[in-house]
Amino acid sequence: MTTPSPVTVRVPAKVNVRLAVGAARPDGFHDLANVFLAVSLFDEVTATPADALTVTCTGPDADQVPLDRTNLAARAAEVLAARHGIEPAVHLHIAKNIPVAGGMAGGSADGAAALLACDTLWGLDTPREELLALCAELGSDVPFSLAGGAALGTGRGELLTPVDAGTFHWVFAVADGGLSTPAVFREFDRLTEGTPIPEPEASPALLAALASGDPHALAATLANDLQPAALSLRPSLRATLDAGLDAGALAALVSGSGPTTAFLVADEEAAAKVAAALEASATCRTTRTATGPTPGATVLAP
Ligand code: C5P
Numbered sequence: 001m002t003t004p005s006p007v008t009v010r011v012p013a014k015v016n017v018r019l020a021v022g023a024a025r026p027d028g029f030h031d032l033a034n035v036f037l038a039v040s041l042f043d044e045v046t047a048t049p050a051d052a053l054t055v056t057c058t059g060p061d062a063d064q065v066p067l068d069r070t071n072l073a074a075r076a077a078e079v080l081a082a083r084h085g086i087e088p089a090v091h092l093h094i095a096k097n098i099p100v101a102g103g104m105a106g107g108s109a110d111g112a113a114a115l116l117a118c119d120t121l122w123g124l125d126t127p128r129e130e131l132l133a134l135c136a137e138l139g140s141d142v143p144f145s146l147a148g149g150a151a152l153g154t155g156r157g158e159l160l161t162p163v164d165a166g167t168f169h170w171v172f173a174v175a176d177g178g179l180s181t182p183a184v185f186r187e188f189d190r191l192t193e194g195t196p197i198p199e200p201e202a203s204p205a206l207l208a209a210l211a212s213g214d215p216h217a218l219a220a221t222l223a224n225d226l227q228p229a230a231l232s233l234r235p236s237l238r239a240t241l242d243a244g245l246d247a248g249a250l251a252a253l254v255s256g257s258g259p260t261t262a263f264l265v266a267d268e269e270a271a272a273k274v275a276a277a278l279e280a281s282a283t284c285r286t287t288r289t290a291t292g293p294t295p296g297a298t299v300l301a302p
Contacts, residue, residue, distance in 0.1 A: 006048040007120045011113035011145055011297040012038040013104040013290070015170060015255050015262045017210060017218065020200035021225040024189055025156075029140070033200035034153035035163065035210065036144045039170055039292035043098050043106060044300070045073055045113035047121045050091035053077055059096030064178070072111030072138055077118050079134055084124055092117070099288075101178020103230075103256030105141040112138075112145035112297045120299050132160075141256075148296020150210060152202055165293045166213015169267055171249065171274045173240050173284035175259035179233060184257035187229035200225075219251035219264050230258035237261055240283040247277030 014036045022031035043059075055074050057065040069075065073092045081088035092114050098106035112135055119126050126134075135142035136158040143158050144151055150165035209217035231237055231254070240261045241252040248270055249263035261284070265271045268289075275287040 003049050004121055004123070005302055006046050007117045008044055008046040008300045009113040009117040009297050010042050010044050010300055011109040012148055012294045013041040013098040013106060013109060014038050014141070014144060015104065015292065016224060017222050018202045018206050019224040019226055019256065020202065021188060021197075022200040023197040029156040030185060030188075031155065031200055032153060032157045033202045034157040035150070035202050035206065036153055037150050037165060037168070037292040038144070038148040038294045038296060039290040040294045041098050041104070041172070041288055041290045043109050043113060044095040045110055045117050046093045046095075047114065047117035048091045048093070049121070050089055053088045053090060053092075055092045055094065057094040057096055061100045062096055064100040065094065065096060072107045072142070073114035075138055076111045076114040076134070079137060080115055080118050080124070080126070083134065084122070086122065088118070090118055090121065099172070099174045099260050101180070102174060102260035103179065103254065103258045104172070104260050105145055105256065108139050108141035109145040109297075111135065111142045116146065116297045116299060144296070146297045148294060150293045163207055164211035166211065167291055167293070168213070168215055168218060169265045169271045170290050170292065171244065171263040171265060171271050171278065172255065172288045172290065173244065173261045173263070173278050174286045174288065175234070175237065175240070175261070176285050177259070179230060179257055179259045181257040184226055184229050184233065187232055188226055191228055191232060215250055215264055215266050222251045222253055222264065224253045224256070226257050227254040230254045234259050236283070240278070240281075243278055243281035243283045244274055247274045249274050
C-alpha cells in the first residue's frame, strides 16, 4: 500500500462587521447575530501520515500556539477519527499567519483546516453538512472558517446563512498579547448586569451596506457589542482605534473579542496610509492589510 501524499489546506481569518450579543443562556453561551466576513490573512495546515497525532507550528507568533490536544487542529483530527472509528495517526503542521488569540478566529481557522485536511488525507469524503456539524462541536466560529465568504451566524454563531458582500479593504492592528474570549464575554456580562439586553439582530441597513460594496455605507453601520468589554479589559486599544481614525480610516472597531483592531478603508491606497500611520503611532505591535470576502478552507493543489 502506498502512503498518501500530504494534504495542505489554506484557511482565512475573519472580522465581524456586526457582532450583536444577547443575554447569557443557561448553557453559558450567548445568542449572537454575528455577521462574519472572511479576510485574506491565511493560515495553512498540512496533514501528513504519522504514527501518532502530533502538531508543529511555524510563523511569527508560533511560540504562543499550544501544540497539545488543546489545539483545535488536534481536536479536529480526534473528532473526525472518532466519528469514523479510526486512529488519528497524523502529523499536523500549522504555518501561522493569523494573529494568535486576536479575535480573528485563528484557532478556529486551524480547526476547520485540519478537519478538511484529515478528511482529504484519509479519503473519508465526509458530506459538507456533517463537516459543518463537526466544526460546530469544535467551537462557535469554526463552521464559518470552513464556509468562508460572508455569513450571518445565529445561535452561538454556528448556524450560518450566507449573505451577499461586495469587496472591502481592511487594515488590522495586532496588539501585544491576546485576550481570552470567555473573559471578554464575562466582562460583557458584568458591564450589562441589571440592564435589559435586546434580542441580537443584524440590521437590514448593515446587510444592504455589505451587499452594496460601498465602504462608506458599511462604515456607518459596523458595530461590535463586545467592544466595550474588550476596551474595559484593555483600555490601551482606545488609542489604537483613534490612531487609525486620525489616519483616515472610515471606521474602526475591535475585531471579535479582540485585542486585534480592524479599520475599514476606502481602497488599497488608503490601506497603506492607515497601516503606515498605525505602525508609526506605537499603539500596536504590527499591522496587516487584507480584503474580504475570501473563500473558506480550501485544499491546495499538491
Ligand atoms: O465556542 P467557543 O469554544 O469558541 O467559545 C469560547 C467561549 O466564548 C465559550 O466558552 C464562552 O465563554 C464564550 N462564548 C459565548 N457565547 C458565544 C460564543 C462564545 O459566551 N456565542
